[in-house]
Amino acid sequence: xxxxxxxxxxxxxxxxxxxxxxxxxxxxxxxxxxxxxxxxxxxxxxxxxxxxxxxxxxxxxxxxxxxxxxxxxxxxxxxxxxxxxxxxxxxxxxxxxxxxxxxxxxxxxxxxxxxxxxxxxxxxxxxxxxxxxxxxxxxxxxxxxxxxxxxxxxxxxxxxxxx
DNA sequence: CGTCTTTGACCCGCGC
DNA sequence: GCGCGGGTCAAAGACG
Numbered sequence: 001x002x003x004x005x006x007x008x009x010x011x012x013x014x015x016x017x018x019x020x021x022x023x024x025x026x027x028x029x030x031x032x033x034x035x036x037x038x039x040x041x042x043x044x045x046x047x048x049x050x051x052x053x054x055x056x057x058x059x060x061x062x063x064x065x066x067x068x069x070x071x072x073x074x075x076x077x078x079x080x081x082x083x084x085x086x087x088x089x090x091x092x093x094x095x096x097x098x099x100x101x102x103x104x105x106x107x108x109x110x111x112x113x114x115x116x117x118x119x120x121x122x123x124x125x126x127x128x129x130x131x132x133x134x135x136x137x138x139x140x141x142x143x144x145x146x147x148x149x150x151x152x153x154x155x156x157x158x159x160x161x162x163x
Numbered sequence: 164c165g166t167c168t169t170t171g172a173c174c175c176g177c178g179c
Numbered sequence: 180g181c182g183c184g185g186g187t188c189a190a191a192g193a194c195g
Contacts, residue, residue, distance in 0.1 A: 109167060112187060125186075129167085138186095 092152040094142065101139075102151060106130070108137055119143040132158045 095102065108126035115122045119141065126137040135155040142148035 107167095110169080113169075114185070114187095117184080123185090127187095 089156055090152065090154050092150055095149050095151060096147055097149045098147070102149070106133075106135070106157065116140070121146065128157065130157070130159050134158070 107129040112125040121141040
């Protein structure tokens with residue numbers, strides 16, 4: 001993995017404010033498809049035991065924004081430094097892909113899997129493996145269209161993509 | 164050997 | 180006060 005050239009939403013303009021979860025709906029705020037125009041059909045699964053060589057997105061919908069969000073907790077993270085920005089960039093992408101492991105050029109380490117009741121599909125939580133990268137990624141499959149994969153990025157990278 | 168994956172348990176905020 | 184939902188961490192194992 002970590003070979004493709006999936007541009008992060010860091011340079012994306014603010015499309016809209018956060019969508020109310022009560023009326024959560026995937027609208028076509030923006031459509032991107034030139035991000036993965038540098039895809040590499042030979043790389044991807046890094047020769048693993050599973051995975052498929054297919055991961056081309058046809059249509060991508062972006063919807064997100066910056067909104068305050070949780071931070072200090074109690075005794076784990078806020079144990080000493082409870083300094084945390086309340087504004088975290090959050091970007092969600094709806095992509096048509098068979099695999100949810102879309103390489104965006106960063107190394108992600110899965111740190112949790114949860115089953116959401118709203119969807120029969122589990123939700124995967126990824127975190128940037130790079131030290132000093134508070135970026136988090138949430139991958140979930142669409143409930144109405146299992147062929148759609150919703151990738152939610154949270155935060156911005158502290159390091160260069162790689163190249 | 165080092166890195167990453169996987170599953171379960173734990174924790175927190177909120178609602179009732 | 181308890182339960183629910185969601186989110187995160189941790190240990191072990193697997194794998195390259």
